[in-house]
Amino acid sequence: MAVSFRIRVDMIACDGRGLCADLLPERIRLDDWGYPMIDPTSVSGVVLDHARRAVAACPVLALKLEAVRGS
Amino acid sequence: MIAHELPSSPPLSTGPSLPRLLSALDEQSGGATSLSAHRRTYPPPTPARRQPAESYIAAVEKAGLRGRGGAGFPTGRKLRTVSEGQGRRVVVVNGSEGEPASAKDGLLLTRAPHLVLDGALLAAAAIAAREVFVGIERGKVAALRAIHHAIAERVHAHEPMVPVRVVELPERYLSGEESALVHLINGGEAKPTSTPPRPYQRGVGGGPTLIDNVETLCHLAQIVQWGPAWFRSQGTVEEPGTMLLTLSGAVGRRGVCEIPIGMSLATILSSSRPNAGGISAVLLGGYYGTWLSVADARVATMDNATLRRMGSGLGCGAVIALPPHACALSETARVLTWLAGQTAGQCGPCVHGLAAIAGGMRELAAGTASLRTLESLHRWGDQVEGRGACSFPDGAVRLLRSALKVFNNDVARHISHGPCSAAAHQPVLPIPSANVVSWR
Numbered sequence: 001m002a003v004s005f006r007i008r009v010d011m012i013a014c015d016g017r018g019l020c021a022d023l024l025p026e027r028i029r030l031d032d033w034g035y036p037m038i039d040p041t042s043v044s045g046v047v048l049d050h051a052r053r054a055v056a057a058c059p060v061l062a063l064k065l066e067a068v069r070g071s
Numbered sequence: 072m073i074a075h076e077l078p079s080s081p082p083l084s085t086g087p088s089l090p091r092l093l094s095a096l097d098e099q100s101g102g103a104t105s106l107s108a109h110r111r112t113y114p115p116p117t118p119a120r121r122q123p124a125e126s127y128i129a130a131v132e133k134a135g136l137r138g139r140g141g142a143g144f145p146t147g148r149k150l151r152t153v154s155e156g157q158g159r160r161v162v163v164v165n166g167s168e169g170e171p172a173s174a175k176d177g178l179l180l181t182r183a184p185h186l187v188l189d190g191a192l193l194a195a196a197a198i199a200a201r202e203v204f205v206g207i208e209r210g211k212v213a214a215l216r217a218i219h220h221a222i223a224e225r226v227h228a229h230e231p232m233v234p235v236r237v238v239e240l241p242e243r244y245l246s247g248e249e250s251a252l253v254h255l256i257n258g259g260e261a262k263p264t265s266t267p268p269r270p271y272q273r274g275v276g277g278g279p280t281l282i283d284n285v286e287t288l289c290h291l292a293q294i295v296q297w298g299p300a301w302f303r304s305q306g307t308v309e310e311p312g313t314m315l316l317t318l319s320g321a322v323g324r325r326g327v328c329e330i331p332i333g334m335s336l337a338t339i340l341s342s343s344r345p346n347a348g349g350i351s352a353v354l355l356g357g358y359y360g361t362w363l364s365v366a367d368a369r370v371a372t373m374d375n376a377t378l379r380r381m382g383s384g385l386g387c388g389a390v391i392a393l394p395p396h397a398c399a400l401s402e403t404a405r406v407l408t409w410l411a412g413q414t415a416g417q418c419g420p421c422v423h424g425l426a427a428i429a430g431g432m433r434e435l436a437a438g439t440a441s442l443r444t445l446e447s448l449h450r451w452g453d454q455v456e457g458r459g460a461c462s463f464p465d466g467a468v469r470l471l472r473s474a475l476k477v478f479n480n481d482v483a484r485h486i487s488h489g490p491c492s493a494a495a496h497q498p499v500l501p502i503p504s505a506n507v508v509s510w511r
Contacts, residue, residue, distance in 0.1 A: 010265050011418040011419065011420065011458060011459060011460050012263075012264070012265050012417045013265075014418075014419060015419070016419045031420060031424075031458075032447075032450070032451065032454060033419055033424065033427075035419040035420050035423075035458070037454065
């Protein structure tokens with residue numbers, strides 16, 4: 001079974017530093033107050049690489065990659 | 072429609088027709104129905120066993136009962152899911168009624184505490200729960216006293232039951248949010264937590280937790296007693312049964328009444344004798360609800376199938392009739408300001424978004440807003456919806472959107488001509504005092 005990934009943000013943990021939107025503009029833009037708005041489409045290929053980098057860069061570990069079974 | 076002031080029927084061998092829940096109130100004493108009086112109609116619940124009571128779950132499923140706290144989730148499905156969960160199962164009676172325009176759960180807790188406890192203990196038997204918690208806001212002194220007294224009566228009468236604990240909740244809107252309630256019982260603050268896991272998966276003590284509203288559990292007790300066919304003899308096919316409404320605003324008789332679901336809103340409003348001046352709009356579901364125009368209110372029936380087509384819903388059953396002299400935009404701005412203050416302060420879009428929305432709405436009401444303010448309000452609604460850890464901010468957005476839609480003429484006039492004459496009047500909707508309340 002193919003595994004794809006989706007980005008999720010823990011809004012309670014997030015404090016709106018906004019690094020993720022710089023590292024993953026393909027899926028993340030910021031709202032009027034600087035908090036990430038996530039495009040729920042799954043990520044793969046080069047976008048998945050960018051997503052991993054964004055997850056690793058989040059200073060409060062609020063950004064997550066979630067495996068989605070199936071495709 | 073039967074108001075709760077009317078005398079209740081004598082003890083019944085078959086279920087009451089109408090009122091149902093309010094027939095459990097002792098109208099002679101005006102106080103809480105005693106255990107002995109209650110037991111003349113309702114037998115003691117069979118204690119919870121190791122195995123879930125399949126027949127109770129099946130009865131509730133068949134009855135088609137939906138939660139009466141606002142979300143309207145099928146109660147039978149919830150019972151089934153929790154009963155299949157692994158671990159020490161728990162029932163939580165959600166007695167928090169942070170909605171300022173709702174009084175029905177407080178009425179049931181205060182006047183029919185044994186019906187509430189029967190419902191909770193039957194739910195515990197249904198899912199084989201080991202413990203029951205009853206959460207009630209700290210300031211609801213009469214409800215707390217009635218429940219404590221009712222538990223003591225049962226202990227004194229040696230009625231077998233699982234442990235029932237009363238938990239005092241901070242007086243905040245969010246105390247009734249499921250994950251906040253669980254977090255508080257688990258020793259934390261009454262703030263929502265990140266989900267999943269949801270309480271039905273891992274709740275109190277990490278076990279599968281059934282959280283049901285007070286009114287819902289009272290219906291459950293009556294379904295177990297008189298069966299699903301009796302329950303379905305009122306209401307609609309999709310939304311069977313009766314429900315409690317709390318009427319306020321420009322109505323002749325304020326307070327709690329019981330209606331069959333699907334009853335005409337016009338009938339409800341006219342039988343509660345609206346003021347001679349009529350009404351200008353109806354706020355359904357309370358401060359967490361949605362506005363209904365007078366035109367819609369005239370033809371609406373009180374069921375979600377109909378109300379959703381009008382962009383509204385039953386919510387917790389609070390019905391507020393707005394008098395014609397009121398400024399709907401000012402009233403909405405005040406409610407949104409209050410809601411913004413009820414945030415747990417955890418999620419950025421909720422903290423900043425609700426404050427921005429309330430501010431924009433205040434400008435609109437004051438006649439100082441421009442078309443850009445209106446644009447921003449729409450954008451903020453879109454940006455906030457679905458972005459909190461819980462659904463609290465979504466409710467505020469729903470209220471905002473319904474106001475902008477139902478009062479679009481008022482909005483245009485306030486932008487082009489400044490504030491309306493109603494701004495000079497006293498505000499209509501009561502706003503709870505802004506005391507600083509702890510989170511525990």
